Amino acid sequence: MSALAREPAADPAIGIQGLRKSYGDLQVLRGVDLNVARGKIVALLGSNGAGKTTTVKILATLLAPDAGTATVAGAEVTTDAATVRERISLTGQFAAVDEILTGRENLTLISRLRHLPNPREIADDLLARFSLTEAGSRRVATYSGGMRRRLDIAMSLVGDPEVIVLDEPTTGLDPQGRREVWDAVRKLAAGGTTVLLTTQYLEEAEQLADRIAILHEGRIIVDGTLVELKNLLPPAEVEYVEKQPSLEDVFLAVIGHTNQTDTDQTDQKERR
Amino acid sequence: MTSHAVSDTLALTGRSLRHVLRSPDTIITTALMPIAFMLLFVYVFGGAIDTGQGAGAGSYVNYLLPGILLITIASGISYTAYRLFLDVQGGIVERFSSMPIGRSAVPWAHVLTSVVANVVSLVIVVGVAFLLGFRTGAGVLAWLAVAGVLVLFTLALTWVAVIPGLTASSVDGASAFSYPLIFLPFLSSAFVPTESMPGPLRWFAEHQPVTAIVDTIRALFTEQAVGSQFWVALAWTVAILLVAFVTANLIYRRRLA
Numbered sequence: 001m002s003a004l005a006r007e008p009a010a011d012p013a014i015g016i017q018g019l020r021k022s023y024g025d026l027q028v029l030r031g032v033d034l035n036v037a038r039g040k041i042v043a044l045l046g047s048n049g050a051g052k053t054t055t056v057k058i059l060a061t062l063l064a065p066d067a068g069t070a071t072v073a074g075a076e077v078t079t080d081a082a083t084v085r086e087r088i089s090l091t092g093q094f095a096a097v098d099e100i101l102t103g104r105e106n107l108t109l110i111s112r113l114r115h116l117p118n119p120r121e122i123a124d125d126l127l128a129r130f131s132l133t134e135a136g137s138r139r140v141a142t143y144s145g146g147m148r149r150r151l152d153i154a155m156s157l158v159g160d161p162e163v164i165v166l167d168e169p170t171t172g173l174d175p176q177g178r179r180e181v182w183d184a185v186r187k188l189a190a191g192g193t194t195v196l197l198t199t200q201y202l203e204e205a206e207q208l209a210d211r212i213a214i215l216h217e218g219r220i221i222v223d224g225t226l227v228e229l230k231n232l233l234p235p236a237e238v239e240y241v242e243k244q245p246s247l248e249d250v251f252l253a254v255i256g257h258t259n260q261t262d263t264d265q266t267d268q269k270e271r272r
Numbered sequence: 273m274t275s276h277a278v279s280d281t282l283a284l285t286g287r288s289l290r291h292v293l294r295s296p297d298t299i300i301t302t303a304l305m306p307i308a309f310m311l312l313f314v315y316v317f318g319g320a321i322d323t324g325q326g327a328g329a330g331s332y333v334n335y336l337l338p339g340i341l342l343i344t345i346a347s348g349i350s351y352t353a354y355r356l357f358l359d360v361q362g363g364i365v366e367r368f369s370s371m372p373i374g375r376s377a378v379p380w381a382h383v384l385t386s387v388v389a390n391v392v393s394l395v396i397v398v399g400v401a402f403l404l405g406f407r408t409g410a411g412v413l414a415w416l417a418v419a420g421v422l423v424l425f426t427l428a429l430t431w432v433a434v435i436p437g438l439t440a441s442s443v444d445g446a447s448a449f450s451y452p453l454i455f456l457p458f459l460s461s462a463f464v465p466t467e468s469m470p471g472p473l474r475w476f477a478e479h480q481p482v483t484a485i486v487d488t489i490r491a492l493f494t495e496q497a498v499g500s501q502f503w504v505a506l507a508w509t510v511a512i513l514l515v516a517f518v519t520a521n522l523i524y525r526r527r528l529a
Contacts, residue, residue: 060370085372096363100291112283113373115276155367 011074013038013163013194014059019068021054028054030218031068036211038162041185041195043209045202045251050215052198053093056167059196060090073162088163089156093171095148096155099141103132103151106140107158114159126154130184146177153184157193164188166197170204182207206247216255229254277374284368284381291355292389302348302393305454306340307400313463314404321464333406337398338489339462342482343454344397345390345426349433350450352386356437357446379434379524386430387423394422408493418492421505425485428509429453431516438523462486481508 014036021029028051036042046052057063059070061081069076075083098106104123111119127136130150135143140151149169156164166185170178185208188195199205205212206226213223222229229250292298310333313321318332359365359378368378398406410418433450440446457463459473460482466474477483484505491498 062366062370082372085370088370090367090370092363092366094363096367098287098364099362100294101287105287105290109283109287110371113280113368113371115279115372 043205046215089161280377288385346453350447353437428513434520
């Protein structure tokens with residue numbers, strides 16, 4: 001794994017060391033280490049139950065870790081939760097929008113709760129950025145899934161927090177809705193915001209992320225760029241397989257699954 | 273963070289009040305059942321009920337109204353549990369908890385909304401009572417005292433409602449807890465004098481909080497001295513308020529804050 005030696009991030013946007021969390025006898029996190037450099041999009045990839053949401057909730061001060069430390073833009077989540085909450089914004093797994101309010105009222109409410117001047121201007125600006133201006137005065141109950149997600153992400157951007165965490169932002173969306181959300185995330189990163197996004201969709205990580213960390217059975221087992229991850233499979237493969245390995249191949253290989261239908265790669269998997 | 277506690281609570285209260293305004297049926301249904309009880313008891317059962325001397329001189333609606341007002345509150349607070357439950361399930365409480373807002377803003381916003389919505393329902397019910405012939409010679413101070421007792425009782429029961437709102441696993445469970453509260457007035461001095469009840473029932477009726485609160489409000493409306501019942505009512509209400517407040521906040525902090 002020397003190829004994947006971590007970047008020496010002196011001042012990471014997110015720094016996690018030795019994070020542990022159990023629910024009763026169930027060990028969900030068994031020592032997670034992860035650094036996210038400022039201004040990058042990092043995808044936290046893992047199957048259901050791998051511990052993605054638990055990690056994210058600890059970062060957002062919603063859960064206390066059993067052991068280990070986590071910092072967000074320099075502030076520690078347990079000892080300085082108030083500062084962390086100023087610097088991070090979480091978009092949870094289910095669009096946490098108020099259906100009875102309009103899109104504009106949702107954004108205005110969040111602006112007031114972040115104690116910003118001019119909540120209405122902030123709301124109008126974000127509605128425009130997320131192509132929701134026309135829908136802004138309609139109740140959210142009338143929105144499509146993609147529109148709700150865009151509003152959800154827009155609400156996370158109120159007050160320009162340094163770090164945005166998106167927990168499975170496209171789960172349950174149709175392809176159109178997914179593309180809308182991807183565009184929104186790309187715009188975020190272009191504006192210099194650090195994004196940590198969890199996903200179980202490999203294509204999503206491949207499309208969006210500067211770096212990809214794979215969380216498996218409570219540990220980060222791989223952390224690198226897409227190119228670095230692809231190099232994990234021996235180059236010999238490239239010589240007799242026309243197609244480059246997709247991230248899906250890499251994912252299944254590093255978590256130790258044998259892919260029954262894909263006989264070409266069985267050799268590599270056994271060698272690991 | 274504490275410097276924003278009040279403005280955060282007000283912002284979130286404004287949000288919940290908008291929910292109430294946009295589904296006014298929650299206020300109407302809150303007022304409807306107590307009004308139906310009032311019609312039923314005044315016009316169907318009332319003629320057969322002997323409220324005795326002194327307790328409620330005048331028409332039966334005068335005797336009945338205090339208990340009806342408590343039923344109004346008991347049915348109104350179930351909407352608090354319902355709205356809080358939906359907020360918790362929808363993830364919006366988690367969103368608020370991950371933001372730099374006062375930790376107590378979310379529950380207090382729901383509680384204040386409950387007080388406002390219940391006051392509106394109570395005003396509607398009192399209005400209907402006047403149409404049915406309710407009369408009182410109570411002065412401003414007595415009315416203020418009645419309002420104070422009712423608001424304090426609303427606060428206490430609303431904090432009780434926060435508990436199922438946070439812990440229920442279904443919408444039905446979140447609001448079903450209020451049914452026993454709605455029926456407590458039937459086992460009190462609200463509809464008939466407790467002297468007419470058989471032994472054990474009478475003992476229960478005379479030692480449960482509703483009787484003390486009903487007797488206090490009745491005394492205020494009929495311009496009589498409130499006596500020791502007032503202190504019993506106050507003690508019960510404050511005790512319920514404190515226990516529910518502490519329990520609800522412990523659950524909230526453990527699960528969400």
